[in-house]
Amino acid sequence: MKLPEAEQLLAQLTEQMRPQVSAQTALLGIHTGGVWLAERLHANLALSIPIGAIDVAFYRDDYHQRGLHGNARSSQIPFAVDGARVIIVDDVLYTGRTIRAAMNELFDHGRPSSVQLAVLVDRGGRELPIAADFCAHATTLPAAQMLALERSEAGTLSFRMVEK
Amino acid sequence: MNQPLSFQRNPQLNSNGELQHLLSIDGLPREIIERILDTAAPFTLVAEREVKKVPLLRGKSVFNLFFENSTRTRTTFEIAAKRLSADVINLNINTSSAAKGETLLDTVDNLAAMQADMFVVRHAASGAPYLIAQHLAATGRKHIRVVNAGDGRHAHPTQGLLDMYTIRHYKKDFSQLTIAIVGDVLHSRVARSQIHGLTTLGVPEVRVIAPRTLVPTGVERMGVRVFNDMREGLRGVDVVMMLRLQNERMQGALLPSPQEYFKSYGLTPEKLALAKPNAIVMHPGPMNRGVEIDSSVADGAQAVILPQVSFGIAVRMAVMAMLGGGGQ
Incomplete structure (x- = not known):
């Protein structure tokens, strides 16, 4: 399978989102790839509310099987969540469990007025009733393959295939 | 009693080198200490949120087993467990069973029978938390974790x-x-x-x-x-x-x-x-x-x-x- 072009998809995602965002839109990136994307989208869309970053380690549903995920980072949400119009940003949408964890954490910071989801790639394999509102590319990947977003020193985004 | 070999080597770590109990800093590899410090950093921010809790220990029972008085340590362990969503049971043993003559391990067995998931232990005798961890491992209950909250002159x-x-x-x-x-x-x-x-x-x-x-x-x-x-x-x-x-x-x-x-x-x-x-x-x-x-x-x-x-x-x-x- 040909790897999706991350930079190209980011440009498409930006144009998808442009008509739907406003000065009230707040982006919330999921560590790590989602934060990179949120930073780029924030600049592309000239948004004013600073981006938030979320690490879902404390909300994962596999904690009781697998323990605490290594390298938990701080979730930082620099805007008031109460009444906010939040778009959660992630690189790849798969089972939907990460998004569920992110929403659970988000609601422990307050009550947003709306929550949407933007992803570069939807790779299928959903296990929860979660769908993206903005998605640049949909495909179906076997469970043994994982798409990983990477960022070069110059800031260029690209995908790499990881075989499990 | 037969001890598993790994327990004799270092009861704090399992065969994959992961933390099972926290009994003393002595014997902890540098990576584990650093991982604890790294993991603590995001938890400092939980206290600043609207909901000062994360759901990790939801449905788990943490028993604060204090055979020696300590207001501050017990309170901070209690707050920590509650911010992880655990149910916390505080026992001041010096005023209850031990005063009636129950042994340490009998007390532990009784609390384990109440489906404890973790013991936080403060005891005047050095080695008491180690003894509890050893006893739990020897009796097939190694899923119950032990945290030393201060034992004698040994460790905190x-x-x-x-x-x-x-x-x-x-x-x-x-x-x-x-x-x-x-x-x-x-x-x-x-x-x-x-x-x-x-x-x-x-x-x-x-x-x-x-x-x-x-x-x-x-x-x-x-x-x-x-x-x-x-x-x-x-x-x-x-x-x-x-x-x-x-x-x-x-x-x-x-x-x-x-x-x-x-x-x-x-x-x-x-x-x-x-x-x-x-x-x-x-x-x-x-x-x-x-x-x-x-x-x-x-x-x-x-x-x-x-x-x-x-x-x-x-x-x-x-x-x-x-x-x-x-x-x-």
């Missing part, structure tokens, strides 16, 4: 870890530091945990400052320099870690009087001026003002004693979160 690992966290927070890097531990080292489990932690993390110079009568014999073998003169010992240090004078553990004529002690070993502004100008002052609490520390130092700009308390909650959350998850 979460206090040591929160001190490491505090130093890292203010000084960033351990590799250039000179650190002085001042006071009643002889009776102090805190000092032992601090020394193990600091040397494991690569602090090049750890000093112990105390009167001869309060220095344990052979402490130099732990990699510290001993000073009996406080002024000499404080010269050029980056961190001053004060210990509490343990009045309740003093027997015989170890000290002349609290006033005499303060004169020689109390931290005053004038003595603190011998340390580096940006040195921080730490104390595990509770403080004896006017005995080991002058009020103007305790309340001064260099004191980080109250941040230590806040960091202590995050560090205990990190330890319990690392212990409470999956994997045997």
Whole structure:
């Protein structure tokens, strides 16, 4: 399978989102790839509310099987969540469990007025009733393959295939 | 009783090298200590949120098993467990079963039968938490975790870890530091945990400052320099870690009087001026003002004693979160 072009998809995602965002839109990136994307989208869309970053380690549903995920980072949400119009940003949408964890954490910071989801790639394999509102590319990947977003020193985004 | 081999080697770690119990800093590899400190950092922010809780230990029962009084340590463990969404049961054993003659392990068996998932143990006897962990492993209940909240003169690992966290927070890097531990080292489990932690993390110079009568014999073998003169010992240090004078553990004529002690070993502004100008002052609490520390130092700009308390909650959350998850 040909790897999706991350930079190209980011440009498409930006144009998808442009008509739907406003000065009230707040982006919330999921560590790590989602934060990179949120930073780029924030600049592309000239948004004013600073981006938030979320690490879902404390909300994962596999904690009781697998323990605490290594390298938990701080979730930082620099805007008031109460009444906010939040778009959660992630690189790849798969089972939907990460998004569920992110929403659970988000609601422990307050009550947003709306929550949407933007992803570069939807790779299928959903296990929860979660769908993206903005998605640049949909495909179906076997469970043994994982798409990983990477960022070069110059800031260029690209995908790499990881075989499990 | 047959012990699994791994338990005899290091009961704190499983065969994959993951933390199973926290019994002492002694024997913890540097990576585990650093992982605890790294994990504590995001927990410090949970307290600033609207909902000061994360769901990790939802549905788990944490038993605070305190055979010896301690308000602060018990309270911070209780807050930490509650912020992880655990159910917390506090037992002050010195006022209940033990007073009626029940043995330590009988008490543990009874509480284990109440579906305990974690024991946080404070005991006057060194090694009591180790004994409990060993007993649980030998009786097929190794899924129950044990955290040492202070045992005799042996160890107080979460206090040591929160001190490491505090130093890292203010000084960033351990590799250039000179650190002085001042006071009643002889009776102090805190000092032992601090020394193990600091040397494991690569602090090049750890000093112990105390009167001869309060220095344990052979402490130099732990990699510290001993000073009996406080002024000499404080010269050029980056961190001053004060210990509490343990009045309740003093027997015989170890000290002349609290006033005499303060004169020689109390931290005053004038003595603190011998340390580096940006040195921080730490104390595990509770403080004896006017005995080991002058009020103007305790309340001064260099004191980080109250941040230590806040960091202590995050560090205990990190330890319990690392212990409470999956994997045997």
